[in-house]
Amino acid sequence: MRAESISKRYGARDALRDVTFEVVDGEKVAVIGPNGAGKTTLLRILAGALEPTSGSVAVGRVGWVPQQPALYSKLSVAENLRLFARLERAKPGHRRRGWRRTWSRGRQDDGQGSPADVERTVAGMLEQAALADRSGDEVGRLSGGNRQRVNIAIGLLGDPEVLLLDEPSAALDPRQRERLWQFIGALGTTVVFSTHDVGEAERFADRVLVLADGELLFTGTPDDLAATMRSVGRRGGRPPSDDRPGEGPGHPSDFEAAFVRFLHARGH
Amino acid sequence: MRWLLLKDLQILRRSPLLVALLVIYPVAIAVLFGFALSGGPEKPRVAFANLVPPGEGELTVGGRTLDATDYADRLFESIEPVPVDSREEAIEKVRSGEALGALVLPADVTERLRAMLGLGGGEPPTVEIYYNADDPVKRRFVEATIEARLAEANAALSEVVLREAASYIDVIVSGGEIPLPLLGAVQILGLERAQAIIDSITDGLPRESADRAALEQVSRFAELAAENLDVSQPILASIGSPVRADQHVVEGGRTPLEAFAVAVAVTVSLMFVTLLLAAGLLALEREEQAFGRLVRGLVSRTALLTEKVVLSALCALAVTLLMLFGLAAFVGLDWSRVPAWLAALFGGAVGFAAMGVAIGGLGREVRVATLLAILLALPIVFLALVPSGSVDPLLYDAINVVSGMFPFKPALRALDAAINGGGLLLPLVHLLALATAFFALARLALRRFD
Numbered sequence: 001m002r003a004e005s006i007s008k009r010y011g012a013r014d015a016l017r018d019v020t021f022e023v024v025d026g027e028k029v030a031v032i033g034p035n036g037a038g039k040t041t042l043l044r045i046l047a048g049a050l051e052p053t054s055g056s057v058a059v060g061r062v063g064w065v066p067q068q069p070a071l072y073s074k075l076s077v078a079e080n081l082r083l084f085a086r087l088e089r090a091k092p093g094h095r096r097r098g099w100r101r102t103w104s105r106g107r108q109d110d111g112q113g114s115p116a117d118v119e120r121t122v123a124g125m126l127e128q129a130a131l132a133d134r135s136g137d138e139v140g141r142l143s144g145g146n147r148q149r150v151n152i153a154i155g156l157l158g159d160p161e162v163l164l165l166d167e168p169s170a171a172l173d174p175r176q177r178e179r180l181w182q183f184i185g186a187l188g189t190t191v192v193f194s195t196h197d198v199g200e201a202e203r204f205a206d207r208v209l210v211l212a213d214g215e216l217l218f219t220g221t222p223d224d225l226a227a228t229m230r231s232v233g234r235r236g237g238r239p240p241s242d243d244r245p246g247e248g249p250g251h252p253s254d255f256e257a258a259f260v261r262f263l264h265a266r267g268h
Numbered sequence: 269m270r271w272l273l274l275k276d277l278q279i280l281r282r283s284p285l286l287v288a289l290l291v292i293y294p295v296a297i298a299v300l301f302g303f304a305l306s307g308g309p310e311k312p313r314v315a316f317a318n319l320v321p322p323g324e325g326e327l328t329v330g331g332r333t334l335d336a337t338d339y340a341d342r343l344f345e346s347i348e349p350v351p352v353d354s355r356e357e358a359i360e361k362v363r364s365g366e367a368l369g370a371l372v373l374p375a376d377v378t379e380r381l382r383a384m385l386g387l388g389g390g391e392p393p394t395v396e397i398y399y400n401a402d403d404p405v406k407r408r409f410v411e412a413t414i415e416a417r418l419a420e421a422n423a424a425l426s427e428v429v430l431r432e433a434a435s436y437i438d439v440i441v442s443g444g445e446i447p448l449p450l451l452g453a454v455q456i457l458g459l460e461r462a463q464a465i466i467d468s469i470t471d472g473l474p475r476e477s478a479d480r481a482a483l484e485q486v487s488r489f490a491e492l493a494a495e496n497l498d499v500s501q502p503i504l505a506s507i508g509s510p511v512r513a514d515q516h517v518v519e520g521g522r523t524p525l526e527a528f529a530v531a532v533a534v535t536v537s538l539m540f541v542t543l544l545l546a547a548g549l550l551a552l553e554r555e556e557q558a559f560g561r562l563v564r565g566l567v568s569r570t571a572l573l574t575e576k577v578v579l580s581a582l583c584a585l586a587v588t589l590l591m592l593f594g595l596a597a598f599v600g601l602d603w604s605r606v607p608a609w610l611a612a613l614f615g616g617a618v619g620f621a622a623m624g625v626a627i628g629g630l631g632r633e634v635r636v637a638t639l640l641a642i643l644l645a646l647p648i649v650f651l652a653l654v655p656s657g658s659v660d661p662l663l664y665d666a667i668n669v670v671s672g673m674f675p676f677k678p679a680l681r682a683l684d685a686a687i688n689g690g691g692l693l694l695p696l697v698h699l700l701a702l703a704t705a706f707f708a709l710a711r712l713a714l715r716r717f718d
Contacts, residue, residue, distance in 0.1 A: 066560055069557065070558045072279060074278070074282045075275065075279065079275075087562070
């Protein structure tokens with residue numbers, strides 16, 4: 001996936017300014033930044049849900065997982081998956097292709113819009129999301145974490161080359177977050193996710209994009225970001241965390257504090 | 269689209285309370301509208317004191333015996349009489365609130381009537397009316413009812429008197445027998461026969477006789493009098509009801525009130541069911557955050573709107589068709605017009621559904637969308653039911669324009685035409701145009717508020 005000079009204006013306000021980056025196959029990329037940085041706008045443009053004012057996006061099939069679970073709470077988990085699986089197969093331009101996932105290796109010549117194919121896909125997704133035992137439960141009765149799993153599972157139904165997740169862990173408690181990241185980590189798909197939690201980005205992303213006020217400030221690995229932030233801290237006269245009691249290296253509060261200093265140093 | 273239809277039906281099936289409310293609420297409102305339109309106000313209770321002594325209520329007009337108190341019965345067609353024995357008791361009933369009004373026939377009412385009819389002069393007969401002014405609506409009803417019924421009673425008495433007067437004139441002209449009190453039957457010669465007698469006497473007199481000239485004058489008078497009195501009979505008949513109403517319908521049909529009430533009740537139901545369903549179902553897509561996911565390549569916005577219009581229109585059609593069948597069994601509608609009912613209901617449902625999705629496109633939450641639908645629907649109904657002539661003509665024109673911008677009035681016209689006969693095409697074309705406009709508005713709202 002390649003985003004080239006993407007800009008988005010809302011009236012007089014610049015939501016994104018000349019953002020360019022690439023994501024390679026299989027990568028997990030975090031888009032981090034404070035609230036209002038333009039993370040959701042960027043992901044919506046990548047997903048094709050929003051037109052950029054200028055710039056272009058080159059991407060294959062995209063799976064979109066919005067921040068709020070986009071599910072029907074009166075339908076069961078399986079019914080939600082079945083509905084979106086049917087719609088995925090009924091949509092114009094849906095291509096027949098072999099499924100990469102283990103559950104759908106079988107009869108590749110089976111019509112992909114057939115009820116049997118839909119049921120196989122739903123069963124496989126329930127298994128992958130570890131929701132098989134909750135398949136008959138109404139989504140409205142699920143915990144936030146499980147709802148988010150269903151939300152992500154629906155995003156995966158179209159067999160996307162890139163999965164876009166908009167702050168997937170925002171409304172979850174720490175235990176649910178941990179389970180969710182395990183689930184995301186096990187996906188073989190390329191993943192781009194947004195978060196304002198820099199600790200999550202450091203732990204779960206292969207690469208990090210830092211956005212602030214619509215401007216792309218940094219692209220690199222979490223280690224590169226940490227190193228950059230340490231150097232900013234030294235220049236600002238603040239000792240590295242190794243020298244401060246109670247804040248070992250990699251401590252979340254340390255990383256977040258360094259991130260804030262990093263943003264300040266760049267005028268944000 | 270069928271998968272979305274299936275999904276919405278599943279959601280509705282799992283929301284029995286919502287579905288029950290969607291059916292019960294509009295039906296209840298429709299029934300209330302129907303009652304309000306088909307039935308007049310409840311008969312008010314009126315105390316009735318007949319103080320005319322027994323046997324004194326009768327009077328004779330031209331040999332025909334009438335009971336004056338019979339004419340009071342005409343009042344009872346519109347009121348519920350509470351018989352009392354005295355004026356004081358009648359007034360007390362009004363004061364205590366037990367009766368809204370009181371009607372007292374004084375003891376001398378027949379005597380006065382008799383004197384007036386016997387050309388004896390004196391005061392005209394008077395009935396006394398007492399009423400409670402606490403409730404202005406009921407007071408106005410009682411006033412109007414009693415005045416209207418008294419006018420009818422007066423007209424009925426006039427008719428009897430005038431008929432007798434006409435028979436007297438006939439006897440005076442042609443001769444005959446007249447029954448007179450005390451004297452019994454009296455033979456009257458009549459002007460025509462008197463003229464014949466005079467003419468025969470005149471013929472026997474010499475031409476130069478002075479008596480002949482005088483008798484010829486009397487004969488001419490008798491002839492003229494007979495001719496003019498003959499003409500006076502239709503004039504007298506017209507005095508009883510000098511103005512006759514000749515009614516012509518300029519616009520609209522002669523729809524019975526009950527059938528019109530059915531049309532209003534069913535249209536109100538159709539409107540509420542369709543509007544609430546269409547607005548609610550579309551708003552639900554956004555409340556559940558599914559809208560963005562759906563329109564990102566899975567379903568086009570137009571297909572999504574079409575699905576909501578089709579589903580809500582079909583559901584409302586089923587509910588209101590059942591309702592119409594039920595009402596038809598009671599009111600006695602023409603069953604051969606069922607295809608026209610279907611066409612009108614479907615046209616109305618599509619119009620309301622398009623309006624519903626336009627409302628649903630504006631609201632992001634089901635509660636907001638349904639509240640907006642109800643807030644819009646009620647004034648639209650009231651405006652559409654304002655009769656011409658009841659308000660200033662300019663205001664009525666403005667009301668007509670506003671009503672024409674929403675589907676209620678054309679839907680009501682279509683259903684009225686379908687139930688009672690009339691042109692169905694024009695209101696259906698109107699509904700189709702409105703449906704197209706509201707659909708376009710909904711499409712715009714989805715783009716604007718996406």
